[in-house]
Every structure is written in C-alpha cells, then in structure tokens.
Amino acid sequence: MDFENHNKIKSRLVASIDQTQCCGMKSYCTPLGKCPTGAFVWSSVANSSEKGIISIDEEKCNGCGICAQTCACGIIKMIETPL
Numbered sequence: 787m788d789f790e791n792h793n794k795i796k797s798r799l800v801a802s803i804d805q806t807q808c809c810g811m812k813s814y815c816t817p818l819g820k821c822p823t824g825a826f827v828w829s830s831v832a833n834s835s836e837k838g839i840i841s842i843d844e845e846k847c848n849g850c851g852i853c854a855q856t857c858a859c860g861i862i863k864m865i866e867t868p869l
C-alpha cells in the first residue's frame with residue numbers, strides 16, 4: 787500500500803494557535819492581514835481597538851502556513867486534521 791498518498795487523502799493541514807501564549811495585540815500581530823482565505827481573524831475584547839483574541843477558522847484554512855511562518859512568537863502550529 788502507498789501509505790504516503792493514503793494519508794494525504796485522509797487528512798489535511800490546518801493552522802492551530804495556542805491561545806494561552808497569544809497576547810492578541812492588534813498592532814503587534816504580524817500575520818494579521820496576510821491570510822489568503824480570511825480564516826485568521828482578530829476580534830476585539832471589550833471594544834478595545836488594540837486588545838483582542840485571534841481565532842482560526844479550520845473550515846476556511848487552506849493550510850498555506852503563512853500565519854505559522856509569520857507569527858512573531860512562533861505559537862501557531864500546522865497540524866493534521868481528519869477530512
């Protein structure tokens with residue numbers, strides 16, 4: 787059996803963020819605005835224009851890895867998820 791191709795069919799890469807390590811500060815968030823699919827989203831906390839949280843929509847994520855490569859703190863990982 788061709789295990790490599792078998793695994794590609796059964797799973798895909800998506801970005802996953804460690805919320806406990808993310809400051810959420812908008813002006814410091816280097817991946818913000820770089821996601822090609824709109825999966826990487828900043829949301830305000832308590833109507834602040836600066837303090838927020840980052841969320842990643844797995845359904846929209848195409849696994850390109852840009853956010854993981856550009857996160858200043860290196861807290862975004864690309865993980866395999868079942869299809």
Ligand code: SF4
Nearest residue numbers: 808810815816857858
């Ligand atoms: S650069 Fe990384 S750690 Fe900083 S706010 Fe953005 S996602 Fe969070």
Ligand code: SF4
Nearest residue numbers: 821847848850851853
């Ligand atoms: S891996 Fe690519 S598509 Fe997915 S959230 Fe990051 S930048 Fe967006």
